Amino acid sequence: MVNFGVGKGSCRDPSNLGFRMIKGNANSQRPQVMGSISGTCEIVESNEELDSFYSSKGTNHSSSISRMDDKVGRHLMLKTGHNYSVEDDLNRLFEAIDLKSHQVGKSPLRKNASKKPIRVGVSQASGIGISESVSLKQALRGLCISQASEMAATKRLSKPAGLSGVSEAGTIKKLYRSVVVEASESGLSLDEGKESLVEISLVPERSTSNSSEKMTESLEVPKAKSSNQSAHSSTHFAVATTPKVKMTRTPAHDEILQVPTDVGVETSKKELGQKEKLKSALSLLSPDTDDKVLELDEIVPAPIKVGCKTSTLELEQKGKLHSAPSLPSSNLGSKVSNSASNSPRLVKPLFRNKNFVKKKIKPDSTSASSSSNVCNDVDDDLGPSTSKLDFRTHTCTLKNGRKESEKASPTSSKKASPLSSSTNLSIEVNSSSNVDSCARKPGFSSNSCNGSRIVVAKANESSRSREKGESSQSSKSSIGNCSSTTNSEESNLSGSSCSSNRPHMSKDLRWDAIRHVQMQHGSLGLKQFKLLKRIGCGDIGSVYLAELTSTNCLFALKVMDNEYLASRKKMPRAQTEREILQMLDHPFLPTLYAHFTSDKLSCLVMEYCPGGDLHVLRQKQPSRSFSEQAARFYVAEVLLALEYLHMLGVVYRDLKPENILVREDGHIMLSDFDLSLRCTVNPTLVKSSSSVVEPTKKISSPCAESSCIDPFCIQPSWQVPCFTPRLVSAAAKTRKLKSDLAAQVGPLPQLVAEPTSARSNSFVGTHEYLAPEIIKGEGHGSAVDWWTFGIFLYELLYGKTPFKGSGNEDTLTNVVSQSLKYPESPLVSFQARDLIRGLLIKDPENRLGSVKGATEIKQHLFFQGLNWALIRCAIPPELPKFCDGISALASQKKEGKCLELRATGEHLEFELF
Numbered sequence: 001m002v003n004f005g006v007g008k009g010s011c012r013d014p015s016n017l018g019f020r021m022i023k024g025n026a027n028s029q030r031p032q033v034m035g036s037i038s039g040t041c042e043i044v045e046s047n048e049e050l051d052s053f054y055s056s057k058g059t060n061h062s063s064s065i066s067r068m069d070d071k072v073g074r075h076l077m078l079k080t081g082h083n084y085s086v087e088d089d090l091n092r093l094f095e096a097i098d099l100k101s102h103q104v105g106k107s108p109l110r111k112n113a114s115k116k117p118i119r120v121g122v123s124q125a126s127g128i129g130i131s132e133s134v135s136l137k138q139a140l141r142g143l144c145i146s147q148a149s150e151m152a153a154t155k156r157l158s159k160p161a162g163l164s165g166v167s168e169a170g171t172i173k174k175l176y177r178s179v180v181v182e183a184s185e186s187g188l189s190l191d192e193g194k195e196s197l198v199e200i201s202l203v204p205e206r207s208t209s210n211s212s213e214k215m216t217e218s219l220e221v222p223k224a225k226s227s228n229q230s231a232h233s234s235t236h237f238a239v240a241t242t243p244k245v246k247m248t249r250t251p252a253h254d255e256i257l258q259v260p261t262d263v264g265v266e267t268s269k270k271e272l273g274q275k276e277k278l279k280s281a282l283s284l285l286s287p288d289t290d291d292k293v294l295e296l297d298e299i300v301p302a303p304i305k306v307g308c309k310t311s312t313l314e315l316e317q318k319g320k321l322h323s324a325p326s327l328p329s330s331n332l333g334s335k336v337s338n339s340a341s342n343s344p345r346l347v348k349p350l351f352r353n354k355n356f357v358k359k360k361i362k363p364d365s366t367s368a369s370s371s372s373n374v375c376n377d378v379d380d381d382l383g384p385s386t387s388k389l390d391f392r393t394h395t396c397t398l399k400n401g402r403k404e405s406e407k408a409s410p411t412s413s414k415k416a417s418p419l420s421s422s423t424n425l426s427i428e429v430n431s432s433s434n435v436d437s438c439a440r441k442p443g444f445s446s447n448s449c450n451g452s453r454i455v456v457a458k459a460n461e462s463s464r465s466r467e468k469g470e471s472s473q474s475s476k477s478s479i480g481n482c483s484s485t486t487n488s489e490e491s492n493l494s495g496s497s498c499s500s501n502r503p504h505m506s507k508d509l510r511w512d513a514i515r516h517v518q519m520q521h522g523s524l525g526l527k528q529f530k531l532l533k534r535i536g537c538g539d540i541g542s543v544y545l546a547e548l549t550s551t552n553c554l555f556a557l558k559v560m561d562n563e564y565l566a567s568r569k570k571m572p573r574a575q576t577e578r579e580i581l582q583m584l585d586h587p588f589l590p591t592l593y594a595h596f597t598s599d600k601l602s603c604l605v606m607e608y609c610p611g612g613d614l615h616v617l618r619q620k621q622p623s624r625s626f627s628e629q630a631a632r633f634y635v636a637e638v639l640l641a642l643e644y645l646h647m648l649g650v651v652y653r654d655l656k657p658e659n660i661l662v663r664e665d666g667h668i669m670l671s672d673f674d675l676s677l678r679c680t681v682n683p684t685l686v687k688s689s690s691s692v693v694e695p696t697k698k699i700s701s702p703c704a705e706s707s708c709i710d711p712f713c714i715q716p717s718w719q720v721p722c723f724t725p726r727l728v729s730a731a732a733k734t735r736k737l738k739s740d741l742a743a744q745v746g747p748l749p750q751l752v753a754e755p756t757s758a759r760s761n762s763f764v765g766t767h768e769y770l771a772p773e774i775i776k777g778e779g780h781g782s783a784v785d786w787w788t789f790g791i792f793l794y795e796l797l798y799g800k801t802p803f804k805g806s807g808n809e810d811t812l813t814n815v816v817s818q819s820l821k822y823p824e825s826p827l828v829s830f831q832a833r834d835l836i837r838g839l840l841i842k843d844p845e846n847r848l849g850s851v852k853g854a855t856e857i858k859q860h861l862f863f864q865g866l867n868w869a870l871i872r873c874a875i876p877p878e879l880p881k882f883c884d885g886i887s888a889l890a891s892q893k894k895e896g897k898c899l900e901l902r903a904t905g906e907h908l909e910f911e912l913f
């Protein structure tokens, strides 16, 4: 294992930058997952035979071994027979390899005993001898790849980030392409390739190397093979290209690496040649694959679609924007650092009922007053006093006073926690309460969560009942009665609802705190929370800022009244929200730590977001609108969240600033999923037929553009601000070189993970944000999210929505019939307006994003130069400013401003104290 120490100083969750490259065969059920640490890259060849090999000999396969030629291996096997030791074999092999290396004029690879990659998979099995030459060969190949990775890492580490003089991205791409082409030409069928898939997965840090603790989510491109697989719609990919590709990802990651499969084991010379090329490519990918992917990403030609329908493979339209007459230089002007350097604004989140701002159209809302019923559960008159709380300084502590941070390291955490990995954390509160905290440490078998997981309705009937469009407050609400959903909501929930599949937040100390309380009390329920303040109330429940008893951990506790939900037919919405929350593991989406249900109440224990929402933040801006660079930052993060949701088969449907919460670190969190539509998704790898690349437009110096949030700008040299005047830097030259090379190589296939077949007739959303197709009742799909995304960007930039009328009816009429207009002020760049124009195309089929989803939107010039994978590490436009959280809470308590749950069981009775 090699720690590549990716520079990510400001990264909120650096663990997600760790990645792993795994090669396996079809027999490998899941990618081998090993313990890793932040910024770690591992390249592992994994198959059963390999495992057996290591298992039988206890060989640390991390030993550095150079590549072995097949013939050499075979020869040795014949010569030595079966009675030998592995060590002897390896010694001979090293000699042979040295000889071979000299023959081909290459210096032999060094053995580096100091590097100790973690052992793959099962390591304790014994009794399996090496009797097959293929085992040894493959084992050595695995070692070879590991070493190649290490060497590449060493090389990489010896250079400043971003200044690598060699266009590795271009090289990788070239190799990749050649493999793709050759594999394609070889005429190998998908099935043939199945035996040796290559996976490059992005995995988080792990605390153990137990093979049973696999947690990467494998996205296998080829045809769905088993019924079991087909049950998980969100993780199934269909292949639109040859050769076959297997992709592995962690849910937390935005980027998916795509690598062609290494076809066959030992077939033809041609295939062997392909393997060699692929290995070379893999070795180059090693230390900073994230960076490489980004660079590759950047050089992929942008299939921009502006007002015209684009078929999957026909990318003729993509040049439209690029070929447009010289775009006016961006007036994005100032750099992000500018905003970042602004004196931090005192943000006072005004927690309020959002219904007063933009009233949602929700199917079960029978009256405007209905939503207030929930709010009346607790009669509190607290002001927005949490606005000055400094939750950045808030530290979770356990009851014994020991700081959770002391257990931050995986090992210490494991030792210190009263819950070992063998502890079953499925929780039963009491006989009448049912709790599923899923507060498991990564590494727990996801199966352990299944018992408490909600079973999703299978039939269309049930699906329909889970839609939220039965009625509405507007005249259009009757459309909800005809709500029908096809091709949706058939997927059942899998282990992804557990923390074991939530690598993104796996190190969050709140997991430990919850486990600790559960252990102490035997269960988790409302009694274990001290409700400090009601943050707000929505249509289906109230949200409280709550402290977990005896810890300093704060949560957002959403409390819903079951009876109320049932009487208003809102139970399906609550269920939808919970199920979606259970699936999520993304930096810009909320983490659900636990949920518990009693006869009377349902509670969601969520990550608390102290920074208020974007609606409030926007109103605090001068001219009540965001600068373009700030808007770009926020919409980019929202876009990644939407992309992730779509990949999971979730159409969000309720995008608006009020639902974008601001985290303590200034990044965003998309909240509120009770109006979302669940559907099947069939992600596809699309290989562009065009090789036209416009590198000079696509790639530019990171700071040449406006609103630069390119991590290069916050990277060490380090912390060179964007606005620092630069001459043509070495990095810029390198980029130019890379882009030139990329132009020669051609585009990479693109992953399209848009649930284009999702259909719903529900009338849901928020008036000003409703897409025309929803208003017209024509049925809608995932394109509604791109419409709302356009409205959202418009509102951030102009401070108002484009079609707002004097009343809701007018608004709806305007949405359908009024053409898009831009106010004269504030001045907004052409790129921004062009993006909005593409997104607000009334015909969903022609709307930007309708075919290729976020993939095509991300390539719009508005986002030019943005480093998508590292945006989470970028400096936000502004940071919420709070004073000390704990002391503020304490003073609130003294002042009697806090609510505390009265210990009366499950009744929601609070009193001031």
Ligand SMILES: Nc1ncnc2c1ncn2[C@@H]1O[C@H](COP(=O)(O)OP(=O)(O)OP(=O)(O)O)[C@@H](O)[C@H]1O
Pocket: 351, 352, 353, 354, 355, 535, 536, 537, 538, 539, 540, 541, 542, 543, 556, 558, 590, 606, 607, 608, 609, 610, 613, 658, 659, 661, 671, 672, 674, 675
């Ligand atoms: N995790 C959180 N952290 C901080 N505030 C939150 C969190 N979740 C929700 N809120 C706030 O609580 C309030 C109520 O949220 P909630 O989702 O219940 O209602 P809503 O957004 O109106 O949606 P709905 O009516 O669909 O339930 C909102 O003001 C929201 O900003």
